[in-house]
């Protein structure tokens with residue numbers, strides 16, 4: 001069993017965190033198509049997947065943790081939603097020529113997937129991405145800098161997309177206000 005699976009299974013088995021959609025998705029839900037396919041990549045408890053399925057999208061949710069996915073299956077069934085969950089250690093090969101109208105990635109960073117994510121977007125498809133930055137202010141998120149975004153890095157990783165929305169507040173102004181820990185990105189394949 002992969003080390004990451006053991007780690008994340010243990011976190012989800014012992015935690016009472018609830019599934020919630022990422023801010024970048026919730027606050028920009030008006031951009032979502034009314035029908036089509038969606039992927040919540042490294043979904044955890046699937047807050048994004050539930051949100052996408054509620055919006056009428058045919059939704060897949062992939063994660064390395066079967067414990068998290070079992071909780072998502074329970075939640076989607078009791079909400080009367082269909083979400084196709086896939087327990088998998090995600091690599092570029094996982095996409096295997098599938099394409100989606102919407103891909104959401106929150107609080108997960110594996111730079112080696114960037115090109116597979118781009119390829120997996122349908123024409124006009126949207127990528128919503130939100131994750132931690134290297135100069136975050138709080139202790140939330142990973143401490144290993146390999147899993148933290150450099151300044152403006154999402155703009156470079158996904159420069160092939162047309163930029164729709166970007167927020168990275170950095171350390172400008174009143175540090176007690178605003179999300180200083182994460183960068184938020186939306187891009188469209190045009």
Ligand SMILES: C[S@@+](CC[C@H](N)C(=O)[O-])C[C@H]1O[C@@H](n2cnc3c(N)ncnc32)[C@H](O)[C@@H]1O
Nearest residue numbers: 008042043044063064065088089090106107108
């Ligand atoms: C910080 S959690 C974020 C979960 C969810 N996207 C959210 O925003 O709540 C990171 C997730 O990535 C998953 N993960 C880590 N490495 C992975 C890998 N190589 N393949 C698939 N999932 C992975 C973990 O199981 C965990 O659910």
